[in-house]
Amino acid sequence: MSAIILDVLPIFILILIGWVIVRSGLMASNVGEALSEFVFKIAVPLLLFRTIAEADFHGASPFRLWIVYFSGVAITWTAGHIAATRLFGRDERIGVLAGVSSAFANNIFIGLPLVERTVGDEGLVALSILLAVHLPVMMVAGTVLMEHAERKIAGKSDRSMVLVLRQIAVNLVRNPLVIGLAAGMAMHLSGLTMPTTVATVVGQIAGIAGPAALISLGMALERYGVSGNLGIASVTSSLKLLLLPGCVWAASHLLGLSPEWTAAIVLTSSVPTGVNAWLIANRFGVGHSLAASTITVTTALGAITVSLWAYFLGA
Numbered sequence: 001m002s003a004i005i006l007d008v009l010p011i012f013i014l015i016l017i018g019w020v021i022v023r024s025g026l027m028a029s030n031v032g033e034a035l036s037e038f039v040f041k042i043a044v045p046l047l048l049f050r051t052i053a054e055a056d057f058h059g060a061s062p063f064r065l066w067i068v069y070f071s072g073v074a075i076t077w078t079a080g081h082i083a084a085t086r087l088f089g090r091d092e093r094i095g096v097l098a099g100v101s102s103a104f105a106n107n108i109f110i111g112l113p114l115v116e117r118t119v120g121d122e123g124l125v126a127l128s129i130l131l132a133v134h135l136p137v138m139m140v141a142g143t144v145l146m147e148h149a150e151r152k153i154a155g156k157s158d159r160s161m162v163l164v165l166r167q168i169a170v171n172l173v174r175n176p177l178v179i180g181l182a183a184g185m186a187m188h189l190s191g192l193t194m195p196t197t198v199a200t201v202v203g204q205i206a207g208i209a210g211p212a213a214l215i216s217l218g219m220a221l222e223r224y225g226v227s228g229n230l231g232i233a234s235v236t237s238s239l240k241l242l243l244l245p246g247c248v249w250a251a252s253h254l255l256g257l258s259p260e261w262t263a264a265i266v267l268t269s270s271v272p273t274g275v276n277a278w279l280i281a282n283r284f285g286v287g288h289s290l291a292a293s294t295i296t297v298t299t300a301l302g303a304i305t306v307s308l309w310a311y312f313l314g315a
Contacts (some may be wrong), residue, residue: 004310007118011110012303014211018218032219039216043209044108045180048128050206052184053194055125062129064255069130069265070137072247076239077103077141083235090232092149097287098232100142101277101294102239107134108177109217109275110302111268113210118310123264130265132181135276136172142280150284217299220275226293233293237273240298241305245270249313263313270309272298 022029080102085095105111107127115123172178187194194202226233248269252262273294281291 004118005307008114008307008310009303011114011117011214011306012299014214015110015218015221015299018215019221020218021215022219022222027219029219029222032216035212036216036220039109039209039213041176043205043212044112045176046202047112047206047209048131048177048180049184049187050199050202051121051124051128052181053187055128055188062132064257065126065129065261065265066133068251068255068257069134069248069269071251072244072269073103073138075247076244079243080236080239083239084232087235088232092152093146093284093286094232094290096142096145096149097277097281097290098236099145100138100280101233101236101273101291103244104138104142104274104277105240105244105269105271106217106274107131107268107271109213110271113214114271114306115264115268116210118267119260119264122258122260123267126261126264127268128181128184130268131177132185135175135177138276139172139280142276143283146280146284217275221296221299223292226296229290229293233290233297236290236294237297237301240273240294241270241301245309266313267306267309270302270306272302 018032021027022032077099081095081099084090084098085092088094090098107130111127112124115127119126193199245266249262249266252266257265273291275295277291278288278295281287
């Protein structure tokens with residue numbers, strides 16, 4: 001267990017360092033925003049590009065992995081929605097946001113460095129396959145369900161699904177992560193290899209993706225905090241840190257994923273809630289405090305729960 005803690009703890013220490021940098025006034029929060037932009041638009045896309053381009057898939061199909069992960073997401077999202085609407089008596093919009101907050105893992109800023117450190121290259125391949133569809137699926141589901149909830153409350157008919165999907169598709173085509181994954185797959189399928197100099201530069205930039213992502217996340221946490229809704233946030237946090245990885249682990253064994261792929265997707269499902277929950281709340285102007293509180297609580301408790309899941313998996 002001590003060895004696992006030594007693997008997991010640096011992940012959360014880097015987040016803490018980012019938080020202390022802003023909290024102490026050493027750097028302004030907008031520096032963290034700039035660092036986050038670099039991570040999201042350059043460093044992580046290059047990491048995904050290199051991982052997919054050089055991956056050996058051993059003929060494995062991605063569909064079992066996707067089914068495993070998203071079955072866990074569906075169960076956890078539903079539980080969060082029911083808890084918010086039935087247990088706490090909130091409206092459908094808060095129900096959707098509770099589902100998002102319970103099931104949207106921070107796979108980019110925490111999952112990637114965690115899996116790279118604890119599972120290795122084989123785990124990164126599994127996570128890259130997941131990331132190829134994770135953002136599109138989650139954002140489409142969150143946007144469609146939130147729009148439906150808003151229009152149901154207002155008594156209006158739903159906006160055309162074609163228009164919703166077209167808007168999301170345009171955003172995804174411009175998404176640097178999607179571009180990095182697509183370019184890596186094109187390189188992989190073509191059989192081409194990068195020239196040595198290019199590979200060295202790509203490797204150096206990709207190598208700083210994890211630490212930079214964690215520090216930038218810590219710098220962003222100052223913006224969130226715990227701002228009310230602590231009761232419902234405690235439930236969504238518990239679902240995120242315990243139920244989602246539990247469901248993913250059970251599905252992994254039912255469908256017979258390899259130990260490395262199982263460890264990778266269970267660990268990434270166990271990480272704190274991603275900032276996308278906040279972005280959806282901000283986009284629709286509802287549930288900011290719930291999203292912020294869930295992000296903060298799951299990040300604060302994540303070092304403990306992720307260590308426990310790593311110990312359970314023998315990672």
